[in-house]
Amino acid sequence: MNLTLDRISSVPLYAQIHGEIRRQIEANQLRAGAAVPSERELAEICKVSRMTARQALNALKNEGFVYQERGIGTFVAKRKLDVHTRNLIGFTEEMRGRGLTPSTKILLARREKAAQEVAQELGIETEDEVFHFQRLRLADDSPLAFEDAFLPVKHFPDLDTKNLENESLYKILETDYGVAMRRAEEILEATCASKEIARALAIKPKSALLIVHRVVFSESNLAVESVRTFYRADRYRATFVLTKNAV
Amino acid sequence: MNLTLDRISSVPLYAQIHGEIRRQIEANQLRAGAAVPSERELAEICKVSRMTARQALNALKNEGFVYQERGIGTFVAKRKLDVHTRNLIGFTEEMRGRGLTPSTKILLARREKAAQEVAQELGIETEDEVFHFQRLRLADDSPLAFEDAFLPVKHFPDLDTKNLENESLYKILETDYGVAMRRAEEILEATCASKEIARALAIKPKSALLIVHRVVFSESNLAVESVRTFYRADRYRATFVLTKNAV
DNA sequence: ATGACTTGGTGGACTAGACCACTTATAGAA
DNA sequence: TTCTATAAGTGGTCTAGTCCACCAAGTCAT
Known part of the structure; x- marks a missing residue:
């Protein structure tokens, strides 16, 4: 997991983390079932507080890209249906x-x-x-x-x-x-x-x-x-x- | 805005706040366009930290019940279509x-x-x-x-x-x-x-x-x-x- | 061998602050 | 009167912690 953040950018840190992990999932570099760094690990890797790392993972969870299990960790979710997330796009x-x-x-x-x-x-x-x-x-x-x-x-x-x-x-x-x-x-x-x-x-x-x-x-x-x-x-x-x- | 939280309950505080405001919106006690207490006000009313109040409002925003404008405040969103939020229910x-x-x-x-x-x-x-x-x-x-x-x-x-x-x-x-x-x-x-x-x-x-x-x-x-x-x-x-x- | 206990890691919830960009209203200067 | 600077309030972001419930794996006594 390599993650470099641009701290000058106007893009929030959590959005940068979210975007990078999402990109890796969509590029299949992170495969279904694979573990994503834990909230504390991710915070350590990115040199941000845990709440910021958590916000990034939370967004991924809400989009259905990952799921979290208490006591276990965070993992990449399997897509069963051929879902092109119908986000708010034209x-x-x-x-x-x-x-x-x-x-x-x-x-x-x-x-x-x-x-x-x-x-x-x-x-x-x-x-x-x-x-x-x-x-x-x-x-x-x-x-x-x-x-x-x-x-x-x-x-x-x-x-x-x-x-x-x-x-x-x-x-x-x-x-x-x-x-x-x-x-x-x-x-x-x-x-x-x-x-x-x-x-x-x-x-x-x-x-x-x-x-x-x-x-x-x-x-x-x-x-x-x-x-x-x-x-x-x-x-x-x-x-x-x-x-x-x-x- | 009256809001009493049960601090003994296993229901998280943010969920209690979220549920109560949602109930008031659905019961039309909070009408479309009406202002919802600001994050800091809500935190003060409920005696919780701002982050907790914010989490409740964030959920309402994601569900489309309220919208937020920076520098202005939080308001009840108008429903244009007859939308019974199709949540994950049976x-x-x-x-x-x-x-x-x-x-x-x-x-x-x-x-x-x-x-x-x-x-x-x-x-x-x-x-x-x-x-x-x-x-x-x-x-x-x-x-x-x-x-x-x-x-x-x-x-x-x-x-x-x-x-x-x-x-x-x-x-x-x-x-x-x-x-x-x-x-x-x-x-x-x-x-x-x-x-x-x-x-x-x-x-x-x-x-x-x-x-x-x-x-x-x-x-x-x-x-x-x-x-x-x-x-x-x-x-x-x-x-x-x-x-x-x-x- | 089996079962109970401890230890370390995980996510969930929460706190009490901080700084920023933005808006609005107001008070003071032109 | 009109413009401008200021102050107060808002949401957006972020920090550095805390405590809890839960899980896995290893340890230790039976």
């Missing part, structure tokens, strides 16, 4: 993580008055304007999902002039508007494809679709986006890791 | 949380040799035995889901003699075998109902179904259960809260 990052090449075709991009449901989800008034984007999402140049997204105009002026086809939306929000994502609420449901969506996704009508309805919140708890994504069920499965007592 | 608890009355009809309960996929998911050998349960799950006496579950025999001897129709499986595992759930991996996908499942769920063939494939792990990282649940899409939607940096 389509672009998710597809790259799965080893696919994402691309996007914009079908609609306009401003409009917020419909009541959308206004309520975004915490704005119905007379407020929203950007309405409809996008066809492709993976390796083949249709994967149809997306219907709404964002409040007042927080993101000129968003419609940005390069949405090639840049990740979440990255634009962060770099151009300084708004970082922090939390999302999701509802997943199954349905059968309507004729319009079936045509857009190049599948037969009544094929199964997975609908992911997501409302995304920023660090300061602004509702940033309300989006419904209609995934082709034959090409997409959503994966999650649940933990009890995420303390 | 069918029985989940339905009760949604205000429905759960019931179960056992269609199959037997021991068998583990199929290869199941053995791999549970981390056992193919010659090992598993319990194989098929259950029809009802909510308010109407079919909601069909469930196909596998559990390793060696960890739960005589499980098939327990009262599975009326008791929560997870509760039995905890009280009778001392095995508490800690983590689960889930894959969600959409499909169309086969004839058999359609008949069991009293829907038309080719209706949409939501399949939740879950592998559950105990505190000591034993794979405890591998289960596929086929939900009627017209009666069930899965909800999640995602957070970035669950530290």
Whole structure:
């Protein structure tokens, strides 16, 4: 276990430790079942206090990368299902993580008055304007999902002039508007494809679709986006890791 | 904000604080947007150190109940979607949380040799035995889901003699075998109902179904259960809260 | 050989501080 | 009146400990 920390960096020490161990697990340098340094050992290695080392291990535990047993130690957890931790990331990052090449075709991009449901989800008034984007999402140049997204105009002026086809939306929000994502609420449901969506996704009508309805919140708890994504069920499965007592 | 802690109890102080604030939020005594006591205030109120108060607030933040802004304070988060936090709970608890009355009809309960996929998911050998349960799950006496579950025999001897129709499986595992759930991996996908499942769920063939494939792990990282649940899409939607940096 | 006890290591909980970057309100100077 | 510096409060990070329950392995007496 070699771990060198950058004490000048603005990245917190616990985040550096967490990131390095996670990287080693994902690179299979630390294999499933292998012991991770104990909290005291890790603190000694990194020259930090035990609480800091503990914070790093705790994050790994909450993400399902390791498990801890009192009196025994900390170990790398086995992944049983093919879980690409569905963290709070955008389509672009998710597809790259799965080893696919994402691309996007914009079908609609306009401003409009917020419909009541959308206004309520975004915490704005119905007379407020929203950007309405409809996008066809492709993976390796083949249709994967149809997306219907709404964002409040007042927080993101000129968003419609940005390069949405090639840049990740979440990255634009962060770099151009300084708004970082922090939390999302999701509802997943199954349905059968309507004729319009079936045509857009190049599948037969009544094929199964997975609908992911997501409302995304920023660090300061602004509702940033309300989006419904209609995934082709034959090409997409959503994966999650649940933990009890995420303390 | 009144908060009385039981210092004799084996429940950790941070968990008591967390539970009490969560209860107040869920009972709407703390409304969306309302300020929660600051970390230092909370520590003062409860006569604990700031780190302990912080741990309680951190858990609430990770669950999406509150958000924190540096320099400002801690506030109750608005729920936009109708999110019943899909924590790591069983069918029985989940339905009760949604205000429905759960019931179960056992269609199959037997021991068998583990199929290869199941053995791999549970981390056992193919010659090992598993319990194989098929259950029809009802909510308010109407079919909601069909469930196909596998559990390793060696960890739960005589499980098939327990009262599975009326008791929560997870509760039995905890009280009778001392095995508490800690983590689960889930894959969600959409499909169309086969004839058999359609008949069991009293829907038309080719209706949409939501399949939740879950592998559950105990505190000591034993794979405890591998289960596929086929939900009627017209009666069930899965909800999640995602957070970035669950530290 | 077997069983009881000790020892050292582990994670879990908790304390009482520290410094930092950030925000807001306020008091004083222009 | 307007601007600016300051002070107080907030969450974020970090330290250097403490005590506890638990587990494994070795020791020692039976």
